[in-house]
Amino acid sequence: MPDFDEILGDIVDRLHVVALPMRVRFRGITVREVALIDGPEGWGEFGAFVEYEPPEAAHWLASALEAAYQPAPAAHRDRIPVNATVPAVAAAEVPDVLARFPGARTAKVKVAEPGQTLADDVARVNAVRASVPTVRVDANGGWTVDEAVAAATALTADGPLEYLEQPCRTVAELAELRRRIDVPVAADESIRKAEDPLRVVREHAADIAVLKVAPLGGIGALRSIAARIDIPIVVSSALDSAVGIARGLLAAAALPDLRHACGLGTGGLFVEDVAEPVAPEDGYLPVRTVVPDPARLEALAVTPQRRQWWIDRIRDCLPLTDR
Numbered sequence: 229m230p231d232f233d234e235i236l237g238d239i240v241d242r243l244h245v246v247a248l249p250m251r252v253r254f255r256g257i258t259v260r261e262v263a264l265i266d267g268p269e270g271w272g273e274f275g276a277f278v279e280y281e282p283p284e285a286a287h288w289l290a291s292a293l294e295a296a297y298q299p300a301p302a303a304h305r306d307r308i309p310v311n312a313t314v315p316a317v318a319a320a321e322v323p324d325v326l327a328r329f330p331g332a333r334t335a336k337v338k339v340a341e342p343g344q345t346l347a348d349d350v351a352r353v354n355a356v357r358a359s360v361p362t363v364r365v366d367a368n369g370g371w372t373v374d375e376a377v378a379a380a381t382a383l384t385a386d387g388p389l390e391y392l393e394q395p396c397r398t399v400a401e402l403a404e405l406r407r408r409i410d411v412p413v414a415a416d417e418s419i420r421k422a423e424d425p426l427r428v429v430r431e432h433a434a435d436i437a438v439l440k441v442a443p444l445g446g447i448g449a450l451r452s453i454a455a456r457i458d459i460p461i462v463v464s465s466a467l468d469s470a471v472g473i474a475r476g477l478l479a480a481a482a483l484p485d486l487r488h489a490c491g492l493g494t495g496g497l498f499v500e501d502v503a504e505p506v507a508p509e510d511g512y513l514p515v516r517t518v519v520p521d522p523a524r525l526e527a528l529a530v531t532p533q534r535r536q537w538w539i540d541r542i543r544d545c546l547p548l549t550d551r
C-alpha cells in the first residue's frame with residue numbers, strides 16, 4: 229500500500245495547472261484555474277473554486293482521482309442533450325451568447341445577480357425566449373421565499389419556465405416555496421453542499437435534482453445519490469474545462485434514465501480551453517474521451533507560484549479523500 233508521500237508525489241508528477249480566460253464574468257471570475265491529472269485511467273480535473281476550504285474541496289479532488297485512477301463506468305447513450313447557459317448579461321447581449329450553443333432547445337439563464345433588478349432578469353429571460361423554446365433559470369439561492377414568489381410570477385408572465393434552480397438558500401425555504409408556486413423547483417446547492425444530500429428529497433423540497441460530478445466526489449457518488457432519489461436528474465457543469473465536461477457527459481450517459489437537457493454546454497464560456505472545443509450539434513454533445521492538447525497545456529499554464537498553491541491545496545485535501 230503506497231504511503232501518503234508516494235501518492236502525493238505521483239499526483240504531482242502527473243499534474244498540469246492551467247488558467248482559462250473567460251468570455252464574460254461568471255460566478256464573479258474572469259479566469260478559471262483548474263488542476264488536471266494525467267492518470268493511468270484517463271484525465272481527472274480538480275477545479276474546486278479557490279475560496280472553498282479543504283473539507284469541501286476534497287470532494288472535487290476525489291472526483292479527479294476517480295477519473296485519473298479508476299476505470300470509467302459503462303455508458304447507456306452516446307450523446308447528451310445540453311442547455312445553453314446564459315450568464316447575467318444585458319438582454320441585448322443574449323443573441324451573441326446563444327450563438328455559441330447552436331441547436332439548443334433549452335437554455336439556463338442566470339438571475340438574481342447582485343446589483344441587478346428583477347426587471348433585468350425578466351428582460352434577459354424574454355430575450356432568450358425569442359430564440360429558445362424551453363427556459364430554466366438559476367438564482368443560486370439569491371432570493372428569499374417572498375422574493376422567489378414575486379420572481380416566479382414576473383418571469384412567467386410572458387411564457388412558462390421549465391424550473392427555478394435553487395431559488396432560495398435553505399431546504400426549508402425551498403419546501404415552503406414549492407407550496408406557494410406552480411413552477412417546478414430544482415435543487416443544486418442544497419444537494420451538493422449539504423452534509424445530507426438526500427434531505428431535499430425527503431422534505432419534498434424539489435421537483436428536480438441538479439447533480440454535479442466534481443462537487444459530489446465523482447461519478448460513483450453521483451450515481452449513488454441518483455439511485456436513492458425518485459425525482460428527475462439534471463447533470464450539470466461546475467464551470468469545468470473540456471476534461472471535466474467530458475466527465476459530466478459520461479456521468480449523464482451512465483444514468484439509466486435522463487429526462488431533461490443537462491447543463492454541460494458551458495465550454496463556450498471560455499476563450500481558450502485545454503482541448504479543441506466541440507460545439508453542440510442539434511442541441512447535443514457527444515460522449516467521448518478528452519485528451520488535452522500539450523501545446524494548449526503549455527500555453528495556458530499558470531505561474532510556478534500558482535502551481536505550488538494548487539500542490540499545497542492537494543496536500544491539504546488528499547487526507548480527506550478515500551485515496
